[in-house]
Amino acid sequence: MLQDIDQSVLAEIDEMRNRLRLRLRTSRRWEGQLRRNLTARAIAGSNTIEGYAASVSDVEDIMVGEAPIDANDTVTAEIEGYRRAMTYIQRLAEAGDDFAYSKGLLNSLHFMMQGHHLIKRPGWWRTGPVYVTSAEDPTIAAYTAPDAQQLAELTGELVGWLNEGDLNAPGLVRASMAHLNLVAIHPWSDGNGQMSRALHTLVLAREGIMAPEFSSIEEWLGRARNTYRYYDILADVGSPVWTPDRDTLPWIRFCLRAHHQQAQSVERQVNTTREVWAALDEAVEQRGWPDRMLYALLPHGHGQPPAPRDLPDGCRTQRTAGPTRHPRTRPCWLARRQGRGAEPLLHGRPGSPQGDRARNSRAPAAARPVRVAAKCCSGETSVEVETRPQHEHAVRSGGCGLRSAASQTRVLH
Incomplete structure (x- = not known):
């Protein structure tokens, strides 16, 4: 049962979501590019957990059917599969009142994700055992999923609950429990894992929380330190075998923390995008550049290079200064599949607390100047955009000490 502190966190998340709805009520020219970027971040995050690391820029290229710069064919296939499923989830968010969860829907989403692995029978329940191996000894099963003979009953119970169970519970709680139950059944x-996170996002969308790209926590889960915690909490709430009556409050609190921090991140990104766009719009108009230069320059405000598809004809951009984008890598403690039926598994802990803090420490927020040199038919010039944290406040919710920062953006002439 949720306690007062949990209700307080839910209220804070709702407040942030409401502010975001107000900002997005009127369609903006920059909104489409922002939605694409947020979707790419969610796809990249969920696939990074499985060991298929790709930069956000590569994911955006794959989303529009272009060849990525760094991602290999294996990673590209995984990203494309997840993109198909996520696109369908975005459409289902707007489905009518006759929408219903079903086993067919779950299997269809699974086939969209895994259809390039036909040997693994995508879209069909497994016919044999599946297990998670121990970090200390890969020959020992740390978790054994329910027998294949139980899948029809368990998935039927899950679908029934999705349609009719706990409908008065907060949407974030229902989405979190859908995630936990599906990953425990392992059908x-x-x-x-990918399907469980996608189902989490689908339930959020159907509960009317927000559009999937604005409400998903997949990007947050894909950050290395959060991925450690994700597997740790699943191990703590789970047990060596299927045990549906264990206390799930720690899992709910973990997910509420994820939603709280991700809501801060999305709100900050929306504000920054709006401010960068306004500053660039003024600068582009003053220089007499074509309007399409706005779309080419906007990614620099977020530390990303512009995609060639966004550049006007006869124009090119070159990033001459600013933060370096580092592709995310597979955590060393995630083992690859070992034989048929074995999931990517927890393989060792992240080391000492001191080492963990050092590895995941971040420099204090500071100004991020990004200079973009652009050459067009009108000549060569440059625009520099700076995003600077204006203030920072701590939100003590559920004992997790979450932090957020508002940004101030300006064009440097």
Whole structure:
């Protein structure tokens, strides 16, 4: 049962979501590019957990059917599969009142994700055992999923609950429990983690929380330190075998923390995008550049290079200064599949607390000047955009000490 502190966190998340709804009520020219970027971040985050690391820029290229710069063919296939499922989830968010969860829907989403692995029977329940191996000894099963003979009953119970169970519970709680139950049932031979996170996002969308790209926590879960915590909490709430009556409050609180921090991140990104766009719009108009230069320059305000598809004809941009984008890598403690039916597994802990803090420490927020040199038919010049934290406040919710910062943006002439 949720306690007062949990209700307080839910209220703070709702407040942030409401502010975001107000900002997005009127369609903006920059909104489409922002939605694409947020979707790419969610896809990249969920696939990074499975060991398929790709930069946000590469994911955006794959989303529009272009060849990525760094991602190999294996990673590209995984990203494309997840993109198909996420696109369908975005459409289902707007489905009518006759929408209903079903086993067919779950299997269809799974096939969209895993259809390039036909040997693993995507879209069909597994017919044999599946297990998670121990970090200390890969020959020992740390978790054994329910027998294949139980899948029809368990998935039927899950679908029934999704349609009719706990409908008065907060949407974030229902989405979190859908995630936990599906990953515990492990109904497929592969892709169970990805499907569980996708179902989490789908439930959020159907509950009317916000559009999937604005409400998903997949990006947050894909950050290395959060991924450690994700697997740790699943191990703590779970047990060596399927045990549906264990206390799930720690899992709910973990997910509320994820939603709280991700809501801060999305709100900050929306504000920054709006401010950068306004500053660039003024600068582009003053220089007499074509309007399409706005779309080419906007990614620099977020530390990303512009995609060639966004550049006007006869124009090119070159990033001459600013933060370096580092591709995310697979955590060393995630083992690859070991034989048929074994999921990517927890393989060792992140080391000492001191080492963990050092590895994941971040420099204090500071100004991020990014200079963009652009050459067009009108000549060569440059624009520099700076995003600077204006203030920072701590939100003590559920004992997690979350922090957020508002940004101030300006064009440097």
